[in-house]
Amino acid sequence: MENNQNIKWHKQSVTKLDRQKANNHKSFVIWFTGLSGSGKSTIANVLEVELFKQGVQTFCLDGDNIRHGLNENLGFTDQDRKENIRRIAEVAKLFVNAGVVVLVSVISPFSEDRNEARKLLGNDEFFEVYVKCPLEVCEKRDPKGLYKKAKAGHIKQFTGISQRYEQPTNPELTLDTSKLSVNESVTTLLSYLKKHLERN
Ligand SMILES: Nc1ncnc2c1ncn2[C@@H]1O[C@H](COP(=O)(O)OS(=O)(=O)O)[C@@H](OP(=O)(O)O)[C@H]1O
Numbered sequence: 001m002e003n004n005q006n007i008k009w010h011k012q013s014v015t016k017l018d019r020q021k022a023n024n025h026k027s028f029v030i031w032f033t034g035l036s037g038s039g040k041s042t043i044a045n046v047l048e049v050e051l052f053k054q055g056v057q058t059f060c061l062d063g064d065n066i067r068h069g070l071n072e073n074l075g076f077t078d079q080d081r082k083e084n085i086r087r088i089a090e091v092a093k094l095f096v097n098a099g100v101v102v103l104v105s106v107i108s109p110f111s112e113d114r115n116e117a118r119k120l121l122g123n124d125e126f127f128e129v130y131v132k133c134p135l136e137v138c139e140k141r142d143p144k145g146l147y148k149k150a151k152a153g154h155i156k157q158f159t160g161i162s163q164r165y166e167q168p169t170n171p172e173l174t175l176d177t178s179k180l181s182v183n184e185s186v187t188t189l190l191s192y193l194k195k196h197l198e199r200n
């Protein structure tokens with residue numbers, strides 16, 4: 001793009017490593033993907049409380065919340081979901097550069113978009129967590145009444161009902177929330193993250 005030719009990257013004196021050193025832990029993204037109602041936000045929220053208690057600098061980027069502001073102009077077509085994920089990945093990267101552990105909870109139904117996010121962050125700073133839950137269980141939970149509306153035809157392109165969800169093939173972690181309690185999922189995550197938080 002013509003504009004990009006006139007834009008120069010400014011190197012900043014305080015680096016990501018400086019910030020990680022000050023925080024005494026590494027920074028990275030934990031990317032929760034799964035169907036609506038699978039438990040992404042619930043688990044991310046409890047995990048954040050536990051990390052916060054340990055003195056870890058954290059921030060949650062939740063799809064629903066970000067669609068109230070930064071992404072309020074996006075809907076649920078394939079193209080809009082792609083742009084939603086692209087922006088969230090870019091924001092997550094800024095937080096990682098700021099030394100923060102970022103908990104992203106977004107359906108992110110398409111493998112290609114999740115892989116783009118992974119590429120942007122790099123394998124050392126992107127941990128994909130598949131919050132697995134059978135559609136029937138999500139429908140039964142239906143915490144926001146959205147499945148009921150979608151099945152009645154009132155919401156178009158609803159993930160799992162009228163739009164596809166592509167399961168992750170190689171996630172760092174899979175949490176089956178039809179089998180694990182919220183606390184069990186959080187304990188699994190905390191033990192996985194322990195070594196990743198440590199600075200060399
Ligand atoms: N058509 C359709 N499909 C799926 N979800 C829908 C839809 N319309 C609204 N909602 C609500 O929006 C939340 C999903 O937003 P995301 O940003 O996570 O979606 S995506 O990653 O771009 O696919 C999702 O939040 P969660 O239930 O927390 O997953 C829903 O509350």
Ligand SMILES: Nc1ncnc2c1ncn2[C@@H]1O[C@H](COP(=O)(O)OP(=O)(O)O)[C@@H](O)[C@H]1O
Pocket residue numbers: 034035036037038039040041042043105131141143177178179180181182185
């Ligand atoms: N084992 C479990 N793990 C996570 N959530 C559970 C579990 N059992 C029941 N739930 C409930 O399922 C719902 C999941 O909703 P939410 O966290 O908003 O999902 P998502 O963010 O994936 O849409 C919540 O009401 C939560 O209390």
